[in-house]
Amino acid sequence: MKKITCLIIPLAVVVCFVSCTKGFEAKNQDPYGITKVDAGLLFTGAERGMNAGNWDGEQTIVQQYVNAYNAGATAGFQFNEDVDQYNTPRWGVYTAVIKPLVHIISLTKDDPTNKNLYNMVRIWKAYAFMTLVDTYGDVPYSEAGKGYLELINFPKYDKMADIYTDLYNELKTATAALSASNEYVSSDLFFGGTVTSVTPAITAAQIAHWKKIGYSLLLRLGMRYSKIDAAKAASIAQEAFAGGVILSNSDNVVVTQYNTTVQNGFSNLQRTVSPYFYYLAEPFVNQLKSTGDPRLKYIGASYIKPESPFTSTRDTITANQYGFPIGYDQVSVLTKPGYRGTKGGGQNYTQLNYQVVANNVTPAFFITNSQTQLLLAEAKFRGWITGGLTTQQYYEAGIKAAMDEWNLFQGTFSPAIFEVEKNNYLLQPAIAYSDAKALELINTQYWIESITNGAEAFANWRRSGFPILQPNKYNNNLNGGFVRRMAYPNAEQAQNPDNYNAAVASMGGDGLTQHVFWDK
């Protein structure tokens, strides 16, 4: 009998083998993996994760900044080269921002307790896509960020003009739908925060801020049409202005929470890899220097030892600042007439001010009072808005607002720029308002204000044509032209080939010289 039992048992085991895969489902779940979160929690990271431009990207294209070192590793827009590493940072907005926002939308779309969150997310998503379109042209929009939710692994590229049309609708409806009678969004990094008890006043204040965000973005969007459709630009600008835009620095959309533990990586490369490779560009320094701009001391500095800006003495005297010439690298500049020579281990040119603008806790500005004022100045000048202040008033308010932004930077005076300095600056012949030069004056200020938001600087320069810059003639790659857009990341060709090819065909190429639809 025992022998028979011994044969039966293995057979019993066999039966177990076949049927005992049932526990596999539980076994294949990570007990330490978090599979559900409150939708709101994903919002904070998506707000912070927005890309505000890159020194080696947009700031280089608009000739604010130069990476002079070219041993083959760092050629980029400075040398009119389409180098992937400088095209891709903004594409990262898809994973850092679009992905969580689309996820939140899927969770909150029909949730009556998350209405305000849902609409804030739509506004912030519109911001993200506006910069994506401005940077690349056609981009995946309607099918973007839906790899998991809708199994869309090959999102189609939507036409840039169509995206703008939809963004217009999104901004309008989402902004209108925000309501102080709906919920307070504590995870909102800009105007939220945990409070002990949510009062109607707190919610109302947050909603008021966000409505201004919505309308300010709408103003920005409308003004983008200025070259191609003045009537449309005028109508949207008026619509936004009537809705109520940001008119105070306390309404600025800015991330200020950076600290030594969680740093702003904006100038990380410049800080950690040989700071003496990087200089302010000549056109930018000349503009600030020639007008005695009090912001220059915070943006640029000349260090006794360019290789150690963190420990060596810095010189921020305006007269001693010299921008690195456009169109040269660290070798070819040696034979340029007027070359200023070397200093310490670097060049005798103005570097970034590593204690202020290139600090690792530098705030990240996304939408500012200054930008809105300057856009209104232009809209007023063009007669697109009615009521409000005069063009000059908007212009001067915009400049003062830009100067006040420096109060949020570490390493500045208090206040960062004194009222008397602002007033003196406004009296400078090259700065003082005149109708004759109104558009150049306004948009040059927009350029300076956007030193930490290259995406805006790049977009507004293309839109307005100001400031007037000379083409970079380092080589003849762009036939004397400017970079008008960034190329798609190289990997798109392999990762999403059909849709990529359709987009390239639609745009007439994937180079640096194609124009986005509003930049004719």
Place this chain on the structure above:
Amino acid sequence: MLPLKCLLWAKFNIILLCFFSIQSFAGINAQDNINLSLQNVRLTKVFKAIEKQANYRFVYRTETIPDNTVSIEVKNASLEEVLQIVLDHTPLTYRKVNNKIVVITNAIAKNVTGKVTNDEGEAVSGVSVLEQGTPNGAVTSNDGNYSITVAGNNSVLEFRNVGYETKTETVGTRTVINVLLKNQVKGMTEIVVTALGIRKESRKLGYAASTVKIEEITQNRTTNVMKSLEGKIAGLEIAPPTAGAGGSNRIRLRGQAGFNGQNNAPLFVINGLPMDQGARSAEGQPGIDQGDNLQQINPDDIESMTVLKGATAAALYGSRASNGAIIITTKSGARNSKFSVEITSNFAADKILDYSNYQTEYGTGSNGVRPTSQATAQSTGNLAWGEKYDGVPTYQYDGVQRPYLPDKNRFKEFYRTGTAYTNTIALSGGNTSTNYRVSFSNLDAKGISPDNSYHKKIFNLGLNSKVTNKLALQVNINYTHEENKNPPIVGVQGIGYSSFLHRVPLTIAIPTLKEHAVGPDGSLLSTNPFNALLTNPYYLIGRMFNNTKRDRFLGTVSVRYDFFKWLYLQGRVNADFGNNFNEGNLPHGVGVPLRNSSNTGWVGTYNVNTGYNNQMNMDFLLGTTHRIGAFTIDGSFGGNMYTVNNNFTNQGVTDFVNKDIYSIGNGITKTQNFGISRSQVNSLYAFADFGYKNFLYLNVTDRNDYFSALTPPSSLVADPKNSFNYYSAGASFIFSELLPKMSWLNYGKLRGTYATSGNANGVPPFSSQLTFSQEQQLFGTYSIWNIATSTNPNPFIKPYEVSEKEIGLELRTLNSRLNFDIAVYDKRTNDQILRADLSPATGYTGQLVNIAKLKNTGLEVMVEGIPVKTSNFSWDVSANVAYNTSEVLALNPGQTRQLVVYFNGTGNEFLGSLVYDVGKEMNQLISYTYRRNAKGQIMLNSQGRLLPSENQVNYGSANEKVIGGITNTFQYKNLSLLIHFDGKFGGKVFSSTALNGLRSGMSQASLVGRDGVVFDGVLPDGSKNTISVAPQIFYADYRTQQIADPFVFSSDFIKLRNITLTYDLTRLMIKNTKFIKGLTLSASCRNAVLLLKHIPDVDPEAFASSSDSRLGYEQHTEPTTRTFGLNLNVKF
């Protein structure tokens, strides 16, 4: 009655319980069933007691029985067992005349003589005649005669000689024993250990199985045992990266069957315990190779090693063995052997092979100008675009002016001689029922990098016991402790020493770097603009550390019960437990200020990682053997349960409160992480071998695997396809059995097989879940949450399938002096699990999909010959060559290219990409080339500078197509000399060293155009280029434009890999002392001569990673070494 209910816990416990119950009633089946309980009685009384219980009669002469008394206590014992006990320590022996009569006689020493002859009838001299289990031995004279005195009739003589099969003879009543030694004919009766530890005659196998000559891996010792198999087995590709003393190897059988990211190494099976290679290779950052699981094997413990190349061989190991399997059996002593001690002592010295040939005409500087100050020396310290060396004192990075001259011996000055001492002591012995072996091994190795060392200790126990006639027990235990200190950082632009030595011009001498590493404030004294990447090694040595400690326990208990001669049941439990500890730091002051920017602490990082791995394997096998007339049938049915439970804890800190204390407590910003991984595979399998007479065999197998990792949440997929069935069929036809006896054909076998196997190893557990994560640090008062998953979960993923067809021919000719083993195969991988890159616009960067198809086809040839054989001298040649080519048959629909890695995009490597292209061989190297016009002329821009092609071009596959080796063994009396050549051919490599050498002005190639490069090309207007460009600018464009032409090389090489001289002193020793049973001394040299190479400045084998993700990419590894070894083996 046991309820037939599915109880998880019951699965294997039941089997084990079953075995123990078998043991308890085993006696019922025994014939004798003797029970004795006697205290201090004379032997005769014992005999009488036995006669009463069992049906025996004892015959003896009373006067031969000694007077001493014995005590015995046995139950259900057999006659043999009782007599074993009572006759021990007496001069008595016994024999059974028939089943009734037992004759007890006095074992008297007696003399035995005889003559040894061979197949040809010739006398064989120099044959070792050994009395088993004793140090007693003799040697045959020139006429083949011997004479030896043995203990008695039970003595067993063993006749051994090179080139002959060893023969044993029990002396019995004979006094003259003439012996015919058969010429050694490998394969004819060779026993091969196949899947599940089943020993099969190789003639029955329908697939290729190669056995490894163990002495070649013990004498040519390498710290990782697999490295010594390079070039030894056809179809087994071993590629050892230059990654320090404790590094891993790239091991592939018959090509790379899966895409990068899958485990493409064969499965290792150690005494039945399946183990992945687990290579922790250097893959980009941090560029440290942390070794692999094979470090846990001491070559001295290996009894046999069999390489099962094809999918059939592995079909029975299931999903983990779709890349073939390497079966290792460790020693466990021999039955009926006296206690013996074996000591092996090995010393190896590694001298670097410096193939660098950097230019020594121009020194540090930029734009043709030497440094004029300390600051310019620092800012141009990575460039050799200065002036001609003239010996004039010139500023160096430390502000001192020294003669402007090159240091031509940089590599030899920096690297030291590596050493490795290995000592193994093994104790073994056995009686009639039990045998054992215990060994302990210690290895102390110092790498060639000044701060690299590797230590390991291995304890190994092997025990075999026949508990009863029917019940056998086998236990193997292996415990390893490893310590790996500061493995070199290789293959990346990073703070590795070799990167610095290859990229900083020779102007700065090693003694200067050593003495002036530290700046006035105690941080790194800047030598070049990239101090955080090109870091003076002497600042790091003693400040930076990376230490790994690893404990690993491997244990196997196997029980087998033979119900009848034709039916057995085997149960086995394997445990594999590992504990890993790793700590490392980035010291203060490496290219950044000592204090952080907010001046709150000292800059640096420190990380501690611990992990615990637990793998259990439990299996059972029910086997049967039948013979029906001319037919034989061997059938088996079994099941396996494989579970993995791992967990890990990582802790890290950034910046420190106090200086020079690298600890978690002293850290300012802390991060912690904890996670687990667990999975289970259940399997059922059956196989059968059918034989007809002794020339036709058929093997069939079938297996079903059930994977937990392929079981998504039922909310996503209600009825998951989480199981996979695969099968194989093979045939073996020994046609020589049907032919008349021929002198030129001794053995001929034709084999063929078709096998399928599945593999799910590219699918990590939990990967069907979307998970969220919270950042460690609060952001202001906010907590930041992310969607942690970046690989879009695919709940429909299934295992990929490998199918393989193989035909082989084995021939033994000319009295087995010329033998061939030839195989051709076609191996296809379908439904390949591919991490298809997704556009980030999806929100995800990739997804696992079952899409791709690829094939590997190849030819393997092994030839063994004995060109010369006389009584004193023999020359054996063994050659192997394998040709393998692959083709990517399909990727995603519409996809023609899969990117493995864009090297330049990693930020730490420089050139081109590794891709899979449909229709091409695997592992294509692609990059841009020169832009050419219709006439083929190189087009330049208006400034005479390079332009890249519109599209990237394929430079070829990184895979070598032909790999082979030739081993010559010369034996003269007791002296043998082994000479081994090997080579690899047909692969391409990108050399980052060549690119960096050119753009930094260090390589010989950079000497061209020092006064201005006027490149041979045409300008945009079509005219011939006459524009001179500064070389520093011109050559930098190669990197910018990713033009790879000057940096693509053939990776072919031929090496005189090994020379080993062995002297067997055994016979000498036996004459002089009875104490020593064997003594062998050998000396070896590894990497003796590099006979062929194409790549400049480095060894073609100087690559960094053993993984599939860095294939065909060379960048700044440690130099390869020539190893001199001395090996002493003594048996007592």
